[in-house]
Amino acid sequence: MSSENKQILTTDGIPLEVSLKKAEKKNKIKAFLLVAPLLLFIIITYVFPIGDMLMRSVDDKMVTEMLPKTYKSMETWDGQELPPEEVFEAFYFDFQKLIEEEREGKLSTQLNYTKNGFKSIIKKLRRKSKSFEEGNYKEQIMAVHKRWADVEYWRAIKRRAPAYTYQKYLKGMDMYENEKGKIVNVAEDRRVHRILWLRTLEIAFFVTVFCFLMAYPIAHLLATLPMKYSNLLMICVLLPFWTSLLVRTASWMILLQQQGIVNDFFVMIGLVSDDNRIEMMFNKTGSYVAMTQILLPFMVLPLYSVMKTISPSLMRAGKSLGGTPFIAFWKVYFPLTIPGIGAGCLLVFILAIGYYITPALVGGASGTLISNQIAFHMKSTLDWSFASAMGLMLLSGVLVIYWLYNKLVGIDNIKLG
Amino acid sequence: MALPKYTETHYRIWHYIYLTICAAVFFFLIAPLFVIFPLSFNAEEFLVFSDGMKRLDPDAFSLRWYQDMIYGTKNPWGLAAKNSFIIAIFATIGSVLLGTVAALGLSSRHMPYKGLIMAVLISPMIVPLIISGVAIFFFMAKAGLAATHTGIVLAHIVLGTPFVVITVTATLSGFDHSVTRAAASLGSNPVNTFMKITLPLILPGVISGGLFAFVTSFDEVVVVLFLAGLENTTIPIQMWTGLREQLSPTILAVATCLIVLSTLILVTAELLRRRSERLRGINQ
Numbered sequence: 001m002s003s004e005n006k007q008i009l010t011t012d013g014i015p016l017e018v019s020l021k022k023a024e025k026k027n028k029i030k031a032f033l034l035v036a037p038l039l040l041f042i043i044i045t046y047v048f049p050i051g052d053m054l055m056r057s058v059d060d061k062m063v064t065e066m067l068p069k070t071y072k073s074m075e076t077w078d079g080q081e082l083p084p085e086e087v088f089e090a091f092y093f094d095f096q097k098l099i100e101e102e103r104e105g106k107l108s109t110q111l112n113y114t115k116n117g118f119k120s121i122i123k124k125l126r127r128k129s130k131s132f133e134e135g136n137y138k139e140q141i142m143a144v145h146k147r148w149a150d151v152e153y154w155r156a157i158k159r160r161a162p163a164y165t166y167q168k169y170l171k172g173m174d175m176y177e178n179e180k181g182k183i184v185n186v187a188e189d190r191r192v193h194r195i196l197w198l199r200t201l202e203i204a205f206f207v208t209v210f211c212f213l214m215a216y217p218i219a220h221l222l223a224t225l226p227m228k229y230s231n232l233l234m235i236c237v238l239l240p241f242w243t244s245l246l247v248r249t250a251s252w253m254i255l256l257q258q259q260g261i262v263n264d265f266f267v268m269i270g271l272v273s274d275d276n277r278i279e280m281m282f283n284k285t286g287s288y289v290a291m292t293q294i295l296l297p298f299m300v301l302p303l304y305s306v307m308k309t310i311s312p313s314l315m316r317a318g319k320s321l322g323g324t325p326f327i328a329f330w331k332v333y334f335p336l337t338i339p340g341i342g343a344g345c346l347l348v349f350i351l352a353i354g355y356y357i358t359p360a361l362v363g364g365a366s367g368t369l370i371s372n373q374i375a376f377h378m379k380s381t382l383d384w385s386f387a388s389a390m391g392l393m394l395l396s397g398v399l400v401i402y403w404l405y406n407k408l409v410g411i412d413n414i415k416l417g
Numbered sequence: 418m419a420l421p422k423y424t425e426t427h428y429r430i431w432h433y434i435y436l437t438i439c440a441a442v443f444f445f446l447i448a449p450l451f452v453i454f455p456l457s458f459n460a461e462e463f464l465v466f467s468d469g470m471k472r473l474d475p476d477a478f479s480l481r482w483y484q485d486m487i488y489g490t491k492n493p494w495g496l497a498a499k500n501s502f503i504i505a506i507f508a509t510i511g512s513v514l515l516g517t518v519a520a521l522g523l524s525s526r527h528m529p530y531k532g533l534i535m536a537v538l539i540s541p542m543i544v545p546l547i548i549s550g551v552a553i554f555f556f557m558a559k560a561g562l563a564a565t566h567t568g569i570v571l572a573h574i575v576l577g578t579p580f581v582v583i584t585v586t587a588t589l590s591g592f593d594h595s596v597t598r599a600a601a602s603l604g605s606n607p608v609n610t611f612m613k614i615t616l617p618l619i620l621p622g623v624i625s626g627g628l629f630a631f632v633t634s635f636d637e638v639v640v641v642l643f644l645a646g647l648e649n650t651t652i653p654i655q656m657w658t659g660l661r662e663q664l665s666p667t668i669l670a671v672a673t674c675l676i677v678l679s680t681l682i683l684v685t686a687e688l689l690r691r692r693s694e695r696l697r698g699i700n701q
């Protein structure tokens with residue numbers, strides 16, 4: 001007999017296999033349709049905008065579009081000596097058009113990012129160019145300011161020709177592309193961003209370590225105490241967890257100030273003299289203390305949920321087999337808590353690395369993180385493409401940890417409250 | 418945690434050291450919150466305990482900062498509170514609707530690409546807020562929604578849905594799907610089954626997800642800093658400005674109110690969690 005004869009048919013006469021597949025497909029579509037609204041919403045309002053950030057961070061069309069003729073005439077210029085008359089002429093006409101549209105200010109800001117000193121000479125050119133005569137633009141422009149006769153500045157303009165650039169990313173790592181197209185470090189005293197990246201990593205790392213050291217004993221206590229006591233103590237963990245971040249930061253500002261309670265206490269026990277109170281706020285100490293307390297619940301909760309599942313009889317078995325309590329703990333209990341440790345540490349590290357509010361309020365100049373720099377460029381310097389570039393550099397780091405977290409813990413295992 | 422009688426002395430000592438460490442950590446966690454409470458009743462303008470307060474002199478305490486919070490002419494707390502509540506309520510409704518429906522789909526075993534989609538949906542919770550803030554700001558500026566309530570509500574829905582998705586999928590993981598099949602076999606249509614059978618069973622999870630979404634929105638400051646205009650100021654924005662410029666006791670009065678609010682939310686969330694565990698048959 002062939003296998004087809006054995007095929008089971010449904011009452012409609014359709015093979016069961018086909019019918020099942022159809023039903024399966026229908027269920028798949030049903031499930032997907034339920035998720036679709038949120039997925040679409042998140043993609044439109046969140047995933048695309050992050051893509052937009054990426055575009056902004058590499059987008060350099062602005063200058064390219066402002067000086068179309070100049071860049072066309074520059075194509076044949078080798079960049080060794082001053083460009084020929086036709087480049088100056090093209091630049092003059094591009095510039096006149098910008099003045100008409102009142103966009104020359106933007107050009108000067110943009111070019112100034114590439115090379116300092118453009119701002120003043122563009123202003124001067126704007127004034128003088130009104131009285132320019134036709135022809136021989138090279139000499140006329142060069143006469144406006146000696147920098148216009150400096151080939152370095154023309155090279156700087158040429159460097160802005162491509163529509164896309166990775167300059168902002170280099171800047172985020174304190175590097176730049178020099179005149180010869182080589183990537184070099186900026187002068188040592190101007191390497192601000194590298195310090196910030198390192199400090200962000202350092203603070204996030206130590207906050208994670210402190211959180212772990214503090215969370216482990218209390219998570220253990222919470223998991224081993226009888227329910228009626230542990231529920232009460234759990235409130236000590238959950239109340240800060242549910243309280244506004246700003247409220248908690250405010251309380252640290254009160255505690256850590258020079259006339260604050262912590263300093264009062266130090267004076268009382270004679271650790272420091274009254275006129276020699278410790279500065280604990282507006283520096284790294286402030287960031288460390290406040291961030292550790294604020295992120296502590298995020299370490300306690302995953303540890304607690306893992307420890308809760310460990311049977312106390314395991315420790316007893318370890319001890320009865322001749323281990324001291326310490327050996328039993330180290331060889332039996334501790335290895336079982338590693339999943340919780342991984343989850344808690346990754347979560348705290350991810351949250352700490354992107355912290356903004358608390359460092360901005362209690363961190364001062366020496367305790368601020370990379371997020372503060374991003375906010376600074378968004379709000380103060382308005383260099384949005386640089387802010388985007390740094391944001392994406394931070395994001396790529398976070399995504400690596402997120403991926404790791406997903407591998408080790410699984411995102412659907414995140415426990416809340 | 419009484420130790421058995423036969424415990425050796427040095428383990429006994431270790432045990433007490435361990436308990437002391439735990440007590441210190443609990444103190445570190447909870448004590449800062451209690452500093453705010455007495456200081457908000459300070460009669461003076463300074464943020465330190467005055468001598469009168471240390472002597473518990475009734476004259477050293479007053480309600481003037483609470484009066485200032487409510488009636489103060491220059492104080493924008495009224496507007497901020499109104500905005501905060503409006504934004505948080507609409508953001509919660511949006512997050513709960515979108516998140517619950519998505520969680521239903523995600524917990525179906527037929528869902529394709531479950532891991533990937535889940536990762537995308539949860540990402541607003543993981544990505545640093547400053548990056549979310551910048552990205553959402555670019556979007557809202559393009560859509561013409563910057564400095565509007567709508568824009569902020571949409572942004573907070575993005576930030577709030579991961580919590581709803583997580584809590585509701587967790588509740589659904591212990592859900593017995595045969596009850597919905599039973600309802601269907603008795604002739605109920607899917608909508609009716611959801612409203613009468615599924616929803617009442619997963620309601621604790623939905624509400625606690627909603628509480629998370631509410632708190633996220635109510636407490637959120639980074640994204641709002643980018644999006645808000647003067648008209649959309651919220652309580653966190655006002656606190657942020659206040660803390661940056663000058664720490665005034667009025668802020669402590671507001672902070673005390675917020676602590677009371679978070680205590681209420683905590684109690685509700687805890688009761689719901691226990692109810693949910695009971696319903697799912699997890700008895701401890």
